[in-house]
Amino acid sequence: MTSPAFLPGEIQINNFSIADYPKMAKKKKMSGRREEKKKDREEWSWYRKQIRDLKESEKTKKKYLLRKKEEELKESELEEELSKTKIIVPHKGEEINFQYPSIKKGTYSLVNSSCDPSNLSMPTSAETASLFYAALQKKYEKHEAHILDLLKKYPFCEATANLILPKSNDEIDNGIILETNPSIVNGKLSMDKTSLVKRLQNNDPLVKFVPFGFKLWKQTWQELEKNEYILARYGEEGAEKLAKLASEYKMDPQILIRSPSRESVGGSTLKILGKGNLSINSYGFAGENKSGYCTLGIKEIPSPNNEN
Numbered sequence: 001m002t003s004p005a006f007l008p009g010e011i012q013i014n015n016f017s018i019a020d021y022p023k024m025a026k027k028k029k030m031s032g033r034r035e036e037k038k039k040d041r042e043e044w045s046w047y048r049k050q051i052r053d054l055k056e057s058e059k060t061k062k063k064y065l066l067r068k069k070e071e072e073l074k075e076s077e078l079e080e081e082l083s084k085t086k087i088i089v090p091h092k093g094e095e096i097n098f099q100y101p102s103i104k105k106g107t108y109s110l111v112n113s114s115c116d117p118s119n120l121s122m123p124t125s126a127e128t129a130s131l132f133y134a135a136l137q138k139k140y141e142k143h144e145a146h147i148l149d150l151l152k153k154y155p156f157c158e159a160t161a162n163l164i165l166p167k168s169n170d171e172i173d174n175g176i177i178l179e180t181n182p183s184i185v186n187g188k189l190s191m192d193k194t195s196l197v198k199r200l201q202n203n204d205p206l207v208k209f210v211p212f213g214f215k216l217w218k219q220t221w222q223e224l225e226k227n228e229y230i231l232a233r234y235g236e237e238g239a240e241k242l243a244k245l246a247s248e249y250k251m252d253p254q255i256l257i258r259s260p261s262r263e264s265v266g267g268s269t270l271k272i273l274g275k276g277n278l279s280i281n282s283y284g285f286a287g288e289n290k291s292g293y294c295t296l297g298i299k300e301i302p303s304p305n306n307e308n
Contacts, residue, residue, distance in 0.1 A: 087143070087296070091130040092237065098123070098131060098296040102150060108267035109184050111157045111293045120297025122159040124180050125268055126238040127298065132270070133241035136248060147296075154294035155269035155281065160233055162266045162282040163191040164258055172197050175211035176257070176282065178232055182267075191265045208232045218254045218277075221246040229255060230280065233268065242280070251277030258282070269293065 087098040103114045115122050123131060132151065135144040150156060161182035167174040172193075177200070183190045199207040214228040224230055225243035234242055246253035249272065256279060258264050269281045 087131075087147075089127075089130050089134045091127055096123075096127060096130070096298055098298055100296065102294050102296050104154065104294040106293070107187075108155075108157050108269065108293050109187050109189060111295050112159070112267075113184050113187070115295070115297045121181075122157060122295050123298050125158040125160045125233045126235045128156065128158045128270065129234050129238035129241040129245070131296065132245050136245055139248075150294060150296075151270060151272040151278075155271045157293050157295040158268040158270070160268040161189050161191055162257070162268060163193060163196060164260055164262075164264045164266070164282075165193070166261055166263060172200065172209060174260070175209055176229065178208045178210065180206040189265050189267060193263075212260055214255075216255050216257065218252045220252055224253050224255075224280075227255065229282075233280075233282075242278075246278040249276045249278055253278040253280065256281045 087100070088095050089098060099120055103111050103120075112122050132148065135147040138144040139148060159181050161179045163177040163179070165173050165175055165177065177191070177193070177196050179191060179196060196207055200209055210229050210232045215223060219227070221243045224246055225239050227239070230239045230242065251273075254277060258266055266282055271279045271281065273279050
């Protein structure tokens with residue numbers, strides 16, 4: 001770099017003429033102002049962006065609430081239409097009649113209790129498997145698609161209770177006692193261990209015991225079909241139907257239970273989770289949970305021999 005040319009007699013500092021310093025100071029001052037203005041513009045830009053994002057958020061929220069209201073209205077209209085339709089489902093060589101509208105309440109126990117006033121019964125686990133398997137055969141039909149859609153929106157309740165027993169010195173321990181058509185006492189599931197053990201010893205078909213050791217959490221639908229807990233809860237035919245249902249979703253199914261470290265009681269539910277996998281739950285809660293649960297009640301159809 002060549003040195004600047006200076007006039008004779010000019011004072012030089014760091015190769016600059018002293019006459020250049022006022023210009024440089026002015027230039028630096030202007031540069032500082034530009035930086036401040038740039039900073040102000042960036043701050044205002046950030047503020048305007050926050051305002052825009054807030055407005056967009058409000059718009060999105062309004063759209064979501066409007067869409068949810070429309071969906072609820074549409075579902076209500078569809079259920080009213082379905083209430084005039086008999087849902088006949090093949091089950092173990094017979095037929096069962098599921099009744100609309102679906103029963104939606106805050107807790108598992110409330111859903112169960114709400115079936116009685118309508119002279120309906122909550123479907124057992126095996127009957128639930130038959131319902132969704134039958135709907136799967138006509139999944140593109142209007143009514144069947146709505147039944148399958150219930151699994152995505154609500155935990156679907158089954159009339160099977162789970163008594164989880166930790167490891168102990170008792171005769172029956174370290175496993176789950178399953179009871180079909182359990183009792184509801186004071187708004188909660190009631191499972192008396194002593195009486196259930198006696199019923200097990202007497203080979204009561206409504207009570208079963210599954211020792212821990214079966215696979216939990218995620219597994220393939222083929223593993224689900226052979227899972228000891230699933231076989232006890234749904235029966236061999238029901239397990240096969242449930243596995244077929246699970247195979248329709250892109251994610252592997254999973255079995256969820258409460259912690260086996262302490263004794264606890266819970267209902268049974270089915271649910272399709274957000275990522276698209278079937279969740280088989282044994283902690284449908286004994287009544288204290290406030291999540292929305294649903295089921296379709298069953299009404300017995302009199303056999304032709306009993307008709308007048």
